[in-house]
Amino acid sequence: MTTRSLNTTALDSHREQNADRDAVDTVRKRITEAGVEYLYYQSVTLGGRAVGKVVPAVHLLRNLERGVQMHRAVVADFQTDRSGTLLGGGERAAEFTALPDLDTFAVLPWDTGVGRFFCRLYEPAHRPECGGEPFAADVRGHLIRRHREFTEHTGLVLRSGCEPETTWTGPGLEASHRPDASPAYRIEMLERNRPVYQKVITYGRALGLDMIEGDYEDPGQLELNWMYDRAELTADRLITFRQICRQVARELGVTASFMPKPAIGVMGNGCHHNLSLWRGTENVLADPGRRELHLSGTGRHALGGILAHAAGAMAVMGSTVNSYKRYWDAGLFAPGRIDWGMDDKTCTVRLSANGRLEFKLPDAMVNPYLSHAVLLAVISDGLENRIDPGPPQATAEDPGFRFPALPMNLGEALTAFGDDAVVRGGLTEEIAALHLACKSDEWARFCAAVTDWEHMMYAEDTP
Numbered sequence: 096m097t098t099r100s101l102n103t104t105a106l107d108s109h110r111e112q113n114a115d116r117d118a119v120d121t122v123r124k125r126i127t128e129a130g131v132e133y134l135y136y137q138s139v140t141l142g143g144r145a146v147g148k149v150v151p152a153v154h155l156l157r158n159l160e161r162g163v164q165m166h167r168a169v170v171a172d173f174q175t176d177r178s179g180t181l182l183g184g185g186e187r188a189a190e191f192t193a194l195p196d197l198d199t200f201a202v203l204p205w206d207t208g209v210g211r212f213f214c215r216l217y218e219p220a221h222r223p224e225c226g227g228e229p230f231a232a233d234v235r236g237h238l239i240r241r242h243r244e245f246t247e248h249t250g251l252v253l254r255s256g257c258e259p260e261t262t263w264t265g266p267g268l269e270a271s272h273r274p275d276a277s278p279a280y281r282i283e284m285l286e287r288n289r290p291v292y293q294k295v296i297t298y299g300r301a302l303g304l305d306m307i308e309g310d311y312e313d314p315g316q317l318e319l320n321w322m323y324d325r326a327e328l329t330a331d332r333l334i335t336f337r338q339i340c341r342q343v344a345r346e347l348g349v350t351a352s353f354m355p356k357p358a359i360g361v362m363g364n365g366c367h368h369n370l371s372l373w374r375g376t377e378n379v380l381a382d383p384g385r386r387e388l389h390l391s392g393t394g395r396h397a398l399g400g401i402l403a404h405a406a407g408a409m410a411v412m413g414s415t416v417n418s419y420k421r422y423w424d425a426g427l428f429a430p431g432r433i434d435w436g437m438d439d440k441t442c443t444v445r446l447s448a449n450g451r452l453e454f455k456l457p458d459a460m461v462n463p464y465l466s467h468a469v470l471l472a473v474i475s476d477g478l479e480n481r482i483d484p485g486p487p488q489a490t491a492e493d494p495g496f497r498f499p500a501l502p503m504n505l506g507e508a509l510t511a512f513g514d515d516a517v518v519r520g521g522l523t524e525e526i527a528a529l530h531l532a533c534k535s536d537e538w539a540r541f542c543a544a545v546t547d548w549e550h551m552m553y554a555e556d557t558p
């Protein structure tokens with residue numbers, strides 16, 4: 096056991112973990128067995144994109160200790176706002192240090208010469224004052240820490256199962272169906288997508304996603320699910336899933352899109368989060384022994400927290416301009432107002448099984464580290480303040496309905512996000528500020544854009 100000096104930093108502790116001989120030997124063995132020659136040291140941006148560096152595997156040991164360095168502005172995808180400011184870069188073009196988590200090592204099944212790690216990010220050791228501290232805009236590291244604090248405080252663990260929907264387009268994948276009918280669940284459509292779902296499932300299994308089921312939902316749309324797990328593991332797996340889909344699309348010469356609403360009249364690409372809260376082996380959202388669909392008292396408070404802050408959380412759950420088209424197009428199983436229901440697929444939260452809250456606001460472009468960090472915060476608030484979710488299917492017209500309306504565009508959502516201290520408190524100050532800056536800029540750019548719809552409406556109209 097190594098003795099730690101009093102001023103051991105978070106970076107030092109992580110380095111110490113990466114020096115653990117057994118853990119390193121396990122990774123080395125797998126590298127040798129699979130013939131891995133290259134390693135991706137990857138982290139995730141605010142926009143939910145995987146970024147990183149490639150390291151020849153011969154330098155594994157050096158980089159386990161040193162990590163890799165990247166420019167700070169990568170966390171905001173190097174977005175420059177309309178005034179020309181590089182967002183997230185800080186006062187100078189400094190870097191952060193990305194240190195791999197050894198237990199995330201995996202070999203890419205489509206090229207076993209390549210392995211990957213997920214990293215956590217730190218201020219470089221040499222920086223005055225904050226050297227070695229967690230980098231405050233690291234979304235992945237933040238969720239891991241936030242969840243640990245939540246468990247220390249409540250004794251509970253949040254498990255989540257994400258259900259991303261993806262639109263696949265390309266030769267041979269075209270949907271055909273009768274007018275006014277839907278191709279949903281049709282085996283013929285699954286057959287046309289056989290190369291797609293088979294590759295996704297095979298790669299998913301190889302990368303640690305316990306794939307459980309899938310279906311064809313609407314023209315071009317597949318939903319492929321894997322087993323639920325601790326929130327941060329599910330978040331890593333959603334990033335991995337999207338990487339897999341991109342790879343499968345490359346291999347098959349087709350396109351995989353996570354765009355929340357690819358077209359009017361077809362279902363949007365949701366990414367419902369199925370949530371449960373565990374004390375040891377017991378899910379506290381349900382009362383043991385009751386068979387009919389119900390929620391425990393704790394479950395009602397957790398749900399109350401989610402609904403009370405649903406409006407404030409929207410800018411994270413539906414984080415793009417396009418996200419809101421999914422809520423506007425009523426009748427296609429995306430929620431259009433803040434409510435909950437027993438087994439009702441139109442609600443914001445559906446009680447889909449005893450002890451399971453299906454939260455339907457998030458779409459397939461969601462950043463799962465942010466969504467789950469916010470969920471931990473709003474659930475904590477619900478539990479602490481014993482927030483009552485009210486009766487199922489209550490609407491704003493019902494007396495006693497107490498939740499703010501669902502923001503119906505990104506601009507409204509950003510205002511609600513700015514006004515909700517609990518939601519922002521679920522993130523670090525830096526992440527909340529950067530998210531607001533990036534998304535406000537996206538909204539401003541959209542508001543200034545002239546769209547095809549406007550041309551259709553006005554270009555040749557004579558007032």
Ligand SMILES: NC(=O)CC[C@H](N)C(=O)O
Binds near residue numbers: 362363440
């Ligand atoms: N599986 C479903 O319930 C459909 C969900 C729908 N595609 C959505 O946008 O959320």
